[in-house]
Amino acid sequence: MATVTPAAPQISLDRVQKTYPNGTVALRDVTLQIPKQDFVFLVGPSGAGKSTLVRLLIREEKATAGTISVEGQDLSRLKRRHLPYLRRKIGMVFQDFKLLPNLTVFQNVGFALRVTEGALRHLKPKVEEVLSIVGLEGKENKYPDQLSGGEQQRVAIARALVHDPRIFLADEPTGNLDPATSWEIIQLLLQINARGTTVLMATHNREIVDVMRRRVVAIEGGQIVRDEDAGGYHAPALESH
């Protein structure tokens, strides 16, 4: 049993396999380590296994084989009743935002604190703080359908930040956004990363990945085919022709 030292990676996958009950093999033999404060792009074609990997990290799915550890916790041994406390350490945003249409911006963000039994008197300052981080001051009382796509994703990011997460997972966060708005969201993720949060972003957005020159992990057919620091969307060899 390895002890967790400060040097241990924050997220670690060791020969992870995921086979769905219908027989589809989503991940095969994935080994990946992500240290604290890293910023990682997870790229690959649709169906390559990016979303499965993200789902495994918040244990929405369990690995079929191999071990996954997040924040020093072995997810296969994590008891169901301890799962909510893991989720509070992980901020999560999606392509479809997952905002509640009948709640205002303020209420959507506050919802994450309310349902995790945060003390209500801390709610207002915390919500205001994260809304100012994402630049939505003054929009507290708007409803999601009164906001642009980019603003909606900012609300989702603010909601993911209320627990001061150590890890931020973004699954295709710019998938529904135009290029200019996508860049704003990326800037925001960089800012979050600069505050000390590890960011893992699954994306199709080739332009962003190529410009950013950050660590890129490419998945194809359920396997990691490339893991480069300061990489591009495609391998250099493929780009050259």
Add this chain to the structure above:
Amino acid sequence: MHRLWNRIDFAFSSAWQNFWRNAAVSVASVLIVWVVLLALGSLLLVLHSLDQIVAIEKTKASAISVYLADTTPLSSAMDFKLHLEQDPRVTNVAYVSKDQALARFRQLPALDPSVIDTLGTNPLPASLDVTVRDIRDLGAIDQEVRNSPLVDKSPATNYEPNVIDKIILLARVAGIAGLVLIVGLTGLSVFIIMLTIRTAIYLRRKEIEVMKLVGATDWFVRWPFIVEGLIVGVAGAAVAVLIVGFGYRPAVINLQSVLIFVPLAFDPSYLRIVLAAMLGFGLLLGSVGSYLGVRRFLKQ
């Protein structure tokens, strides 16, 4: 304290919203709970009344009243009394005059005394109230006294050998029939509450998804639905409790005026127990139904 309050506030406000967002289904489940509890409360009160009647009839069981013809002179009645007292099977004989019988009759609950006054004459016979050592001898004594010319013929005595058995049988049949009905209705109401809760869960599926995502505990997600079930239980119970609580006394009074010779009594202390049992059962139905509703659907 703040956290607990937040949890309660969230559960109750969500439950209340669920209840009204889903009003038609919620009202259906309140109605079925109401019917179950009305049946339960009525059954308990009817069985209790039958018990009371049995208890009173049992104390009367070792005695019969032998009704004397109005033409029987008092001296003959006294001779007859003496004759009966000498019987070894008899422990006591009491003479009840026509006036005493009338006075007793006036004491019957829910009887309007003016009804008797309008008759002008006293229709009640004098009687000899005979108490026996062993109630099995009552039948033989009844047969003997019927043949005496001193005895009234319509009716001769109040001897009804099977009355207690009949009441006990009635109580048993009513109890079993009521129980079957209540068990059936209970199953139905739990099922309908479960469907109500599942509808509410379906309507809240997006919220539930977000709650789980941001790290709400399973019980935090479940509580609003359990509370919704409890609201259904309490609402159904409240209506049933009001009806039974206010209806019991008038029902007893009405029955007393129809069944004047039946010792039916209003028992407020038992009523309180019944009302508490109804409320408790309503809460039980609500919590069991909603627990079954959340159990499967919030697991993954």
